[in-house]
Amino acid sequence: MKSESVAIETPGGIIKTSRMQRFWTGVYIIWLRDFKRFWRDRVRRVAAFVQPLVFLFILGTGLQAAFKVFGAGGKTKYVVFMYPGILGMTVLFTSVFSAMSILWDREFGFLKEVLVSPVPRSSVAVGKVFGGATTACLQGAILMVLAFFPWFFGFSFETLGKVLLLIPIMILLSFGMTAVGVAIAARLKSFEAFPLLMNFFLMPLFFLSGAMFPLQGLPGWMTVLTKVNPLAYGVDMLRGILLHGVQVTSATISINPKLMAYIAKAPPEIQAAARNMIPKMPQLQVQRYPMWLSLVVVSGFGIAMLFIAIWQFGRTE
Amino acid sequence: MNNASNAEDIIEVKSLAKNFNSLVAVDSVSFDVKAGEIFGFLGPNGAGKTTTINMLCTLLKPTSGGATVHGFDILAQKNEVRESIGLVFQDPSLDDKLTGRENLEFHMVVYRVPREVREKRASEVLEMVGLTDRADHYVETYSGGMKRRLEIARGLLHYPAVLFLDEPTIGLDPQTRNYIWDYIEDLKKREGITIFLTTHYMEEAEHCDRIAIIDLGKIIALDTPEELKSMVGGDIIKLVTVDDEKAEEELKRKYPDIEMIPDPDCFCFEVEKGEEFVPGLLRDFAVEILSINVHRPTLDDVFLKLTGKEIRDEGADALADMRTGLKMGSRMGRR
Numbered sequence: 001m002k003s004e005s006v007a008i009e010t011p012g013g014i015i016k017t018s019r020m021q022r023f024w025t026g027v028y029i030i031w032l033r034d035f036k037r038f039w040r041d042r043v044r045r046v047a048a049f050v051q052p053l054v055f056l057f058i059l060g061t062g063l064q065a066a067f068k069v070f071g072a073g074g075k076t077k078y079v080v081f082m083y084p085g086i087l088g089m090t091v092l093f094t095s096v097f098s099a100m101s102i103l104w105d106r107e108f109g110f111l112k113e114v115l116v117s118p119v120p121r122s123s124v125a126v127g128k129v130f131g132g133a134t135t136a137c138l139q140g141a142i143l144m145v146l147a148f149f150p151w152f153f154g155f156s157f158e159t160l161g162k163v164l165l166l167i168p169i170m171i172l173l174s175f176g177m178t179a180v181g182v183a184i185a186a187r188l189k190s191f192e193a194f195p196l197l198m199n200f201f202l203m204p205l206f207f208l209s210g211a212m213f214p215l216q217g218l219p220g221w222m223t224v225l226t227k228v229n230p231l232a233y234g235v236d237m238l239r240g241i242l243l244h245g246v247q248v249t250s251a252t253i254s255i256n257p258k259l260m261a262y263i264a265k266a267p268p269e270i271q272a273a274a275r276n277m278i279p280k281m282p283q284l285q286v287q288r289y290p291m292w293l294s295l296v297v298v299s300g301f302g303i304a305m306l307f308i309a310i311w312q313f314g315r316t317e
Numbered sequence: 318m319n320n321a322s323n324a325e326d327i328i329e330v331k332s333l334a335k336n337f338n339s340l341v342a343v344d345s346v347s348f349d350v351k352a353g354e355i356f357g358f359l360g361p362n363g364a365g366k367t368t369t370i371n372m373l374c375t376l377l378k379p380t381s382g383g384a385t386v387h388g389f390d391i392l393a394q395k396n397e398v399r400e401s402i403g404l405v406f407q408d409p410s411l412d413d414k415l416t417g418r419e420n421l422e423f424h425m426v427v428y429r430v431p432r433e434v435r436e437k438r439a440s441e442v443l444e445m446v447g448l449t450d451r452a453d454h455y456v457e458t459y460s461g462g463m464k465r466r467l468e469i470a471r472g473l474l475h476y477p478a479v480l481f482l483d484e485p486t487i488g489l490d491p492q493t494r495n496y497i498w499d500y501i502e503d504l505k506k507r508e509g510i511t512i513f514l515t516t517h518y519m520e521e522a523e524h525c526d527r528i529a530i531i532d533l534g535k536i537i538a539l540d541t542p543e544e545l546k547s548m549v550g551g552d553i554i555k556l557v558t559v560d561d562e563k564a565e566e567e568l569k570r571k572y573p574d575i576e577m578i579p580d581p582d583c584f585c586f587e588v589e590k591g592e593e594f595v596p597g598l599l600r601d602f603a604v605e606i607l608s609i610n611v612h613r614p615t616l617d618d619v620f621l622k623l624t625g626k627e628i629r630d631e632g633a634d635a636l637a638d639m640r641t642g643l644k645m646g647s648r649m650g651r652r
Contacts, residue, residue, distance in 0.1 A: 025427070025429065108412075113471075116376055
């Protein structure tokens with residue numbers, strides 16, 4: 001057979017391939033390994049499923065009680081508002097923390113096996129990004145199933161369409177965010193430093209993304225911060241798509257019916273004055289930025305981070 | 318393909334040096350390794366062995382100087398060098414969560430071993446290191462020796478021209494060590510590849526065709542084990558007496574041209590023919606002798622003669638350091 005001759009004739013038994021082929025081989029095998037490791041770990045699989053649910057239901061229900069605004073008169077529940085945010089959060093945390101595997105590989109020596117191999121360093125970085133993004137998207141997908149429940153958006157073609165639209169955005173977001181993690185983990189030597197750094201970066205990124213509360217009516221300095229937060233654009237897109245056509249009203253203020261009846265009987269001038277006295281409730285802006293802008297920001301950020309990750313990885317020794 | 322100036326030399330090293338800030342780890346070493354030989358780097362921990370290997374394997378950039386491996390420049394042709402070598406690190410570099418066979422598969426994909434031969438090749442190397450029946454178990458269930466053997470097998474998968482083994486037997490029990498050496502020698506015969514290894518075990522260095530003795534970043538001797546041992550000359554006599562100082566005076570008076578071995582811990586000297594020397598020495602020696610030990614020179618003695626210190630002490634110290642380090646580590650909750 002030809003296989004024999006390949007092994008003996010070519011020096012080292014290695015097929016000569018182009019740099020591009022080598023790159024994609026590297027990406028594929030690094031991705032495959034990371035995925036295998038994830039899939040074999042039952043604890044990780046279960047945690048991946050449970051963690052977002054815990055956030056969604058405990059935090060969502062708890063905050064719903066706090067923000068009566070959402071519950072009292074409006075049709076939309078706070079959990080529904082928060083759902084796209086939790087989707088963004090899940091993708092964010094899983095993506096970034098998946099880069100932790102680089103530190104494990106360094107600690108247990110496997111990284112050396114990879115670094116001394118003839119696959120280009122860039123493919124190791126990209127392979128890691130693919131690996132992390134895959135697990136993040138899987139978690140996101142699990143969460144997306146919830147959208148079909150009557151609690152949320154109900155089972156309809158409309159929901160299906162929304163979910164299908166969400167998928168590419170989720171993929172985009174997870175790539176960008178994993179790249180952030182890889183760029184940071186590539187040259188970190190210390191295990192302890194990674195979670196610290198991540199909390200330092202991630203928490204503000206998450207809080208200012210609009211995942212948990214609407215980014216409106218905030219003080220000026222905070223508004224500026226939310227505008228430079230790439231994740232805010234991601235969450236904005238997710239919410240824009242999911243809550244499209246869903247009536248998100250703020251609560252009507254409950255006013256004593258006796259008082260209402262009294263006002264109704266009063267002369268028109270007094271009625272008008274009374275109406276003015278009822279405070280104007282702000283309307284929830286479902287989508288704050290135009291779709292194209294968010295797309296540009298999120299993909300631009302993702303590409304930039306990917307290049308930084310590749311560059312940082314090339315410098316590891 | 319191979320554009321080395323001397324076809325026989327598979328590794329050529331020219332004044333290779335590496336500094337870590339002010340620390341000189343490798344101090345301008347030059348040597349050649351011949352194709353098909355087992356070449357050993359012998360020296361205490363911290364002598365610069367691993368640093369040299371890392372530079373030759375393109376993992377570390379030299380501060381100055383250069384080298385070629387299999388005819389490729391370690392600075393300009395990194396990928397070609399990486400394809401030409403197999404590498405077994407001092408510390409394990411396997412993926413515990415994969416099976417032995419999966420670790421091998423990963424390696425073959427990365428090194429682009431043709432798909433058609435992968436399965437056969439994996440079985441071959443597994444057979445060679447005696448891991449066939451454990452191949453489909455997770456690596457985390459392997460013993461230290463099995464991991465080491467799997468790593469050696471992995472290093473061979475892609476038909477490297479040179480196999481680098483950094484302390485291949487460190488931390489293994491004597492029986493497993495002997496196995497590993499059997500594999501290495503078998504390998505040289507069967508695959509005809511060049512093996513470059515480091516060790517700080519003197520008795521193991523004797524398996525090598527040629528040895529470079531390295532200390533403080535410098536090569537202080539390079540030759541076959543036999544030649545190196547003949548540097549010491551005769552046999553080594555070790556005395557334990559009630560008063561070493563007096564005994565030394567007495568010895569110098571009786572035999573004026575005797576050469577003492579510069580070791581503060583041991584009253585040792587070298588003579589032409591040990592067995593014949595001892596009876597004469599015992600006759601009317603003024604100081605009471607408690608014990609006498611006569612032995613043929615070993616590489617230990619060579620190292621002692623060249624550097625004035627024993628290699629073992631440092632090895633033992635380093636091991637002790639490692640142990641306390643491990644303990645501290647586990648106490649701090651890092652596994």
